[in-house]
Amino acid sequence: MGPRSLVVTLVVAGCAALTAAAAAPVDPPPRSRLDVVTARGELRVCSTGDYPPFTHLDPExxxxSGIDVEMARDLAARLRVRATMVRTTWKTLTDDFVAGCDIGVGGISVTPERARKAxxxxxSFVDGKAPVARCADVDRFTTLDQIDQPGxxxxVNPGGTNEQFARANFRRAAITVHPDNTTIFDEILTGRADVMVTDAAEGRYQSRRRPGLCAVRPDEPFTxxxxAYLLPLGDAVFQRWVHQWLDRALHDGTYHRITTPWTG
Structure with missing residues (x-):
């Protein structure tokens, strides 16, 4: 075969390969959760329901209700779909979100562990861990060292950042896990426990509603x-939409209107 014949053969072969590649079926790009939610007509919202002022489920x-519950409903309204609340727990929050929700809300702290899956x-809010105790005992629990004493x-409530914080910082104090975060502050008021370290926002909220209970230095938290809100991992389209909605809500008065009844 001469040089010219070889060139012609290579060109023909190359064209045939390009034609075959062009004719091969191309998988469509994966649908964004934005399209799925819109088509479904429903935004599925995972939340624990036990962390006011961010999320609360009335057992009766x-x-x-709650700041983040109302924010999720605003998001659904902007999408022109209904919001359906899906109850979860702090221990199973991330897995439940991945398995069946479009967004997770309710005072969710940003942690590297959760970022592995979502x-x-x-x-939307910046806070920190601070003690809650009986008002008569406020001066006993202003520092980590004062709390971490024998006796x-x-x-703590199980499975979330409160339990993680307590186990990381308290070696001498006795740690008790109370399974129900809606009644956990009664353990302090009745004298069955002395102190809880939780988000300062929750401490303020509970101290306003429970006489005898005081948030300890909530303006100077330990952390x-x-x-923020949990979103599907790898879905840039849905993430951008939620980012833009939240940025607007934070600056057009929506977030302020929703938070004021809860935070005063």
Whole structure:
């Protein structure tokens, strides 16, 4: 075969390969959760329902309320779909979100562990861990060292950042896990526990509603924690939509209107 014949053969072969590649079926790009939610007509919202002022499920009426619950409903309204609340627990939050929800809300702290399975929105709230105790005992629990003493009874709710914080910082104090975060502050008021370290926002909220209970130095928390919403991992389209919605809500008065009744 001469040089010219070889060139012609290579060109023909190359064209045939390009034609075959062009004719091969191309998989469509995966649908964004934005399209799925819109087509479904429903935004599925995972939340624990036990963390006011961010999320609360009334055990008697079954009604949901809270800052982040109302924000999720605003998001659904902007999408022109209904919001359906899906109850979860702090221990199973991330797995339940991945398995069946479009967004997770309710005072969710940004942590590296959760980021392995889910993305986050921009943060909506900045908070930190601070003690809650009987008002008569406020001066006993202003520092970590004061709390971490033999004889101090620390109570925590299971599976979330409160339990993680307590186990990382308290070696001498006794830690008790109370399974119900809606009644956990009664453990302190009745004297069965001495102190809980939780988000300052929750401490303020509970101290306003429970005489005898006081948030300890809530303006000077032990940590800095960003609160955000869980979003599907790898879905840039849905993430951008939620980011833009949240940015607008934070600046057009929507977030302020929703938070004021809860935070005063």
């Amino acid at each position: 009426t079954g009604e949901w 993305a986050y929105s921009k943060h 101090t009874r620390v109570v 800095r924690t960003e609160k």
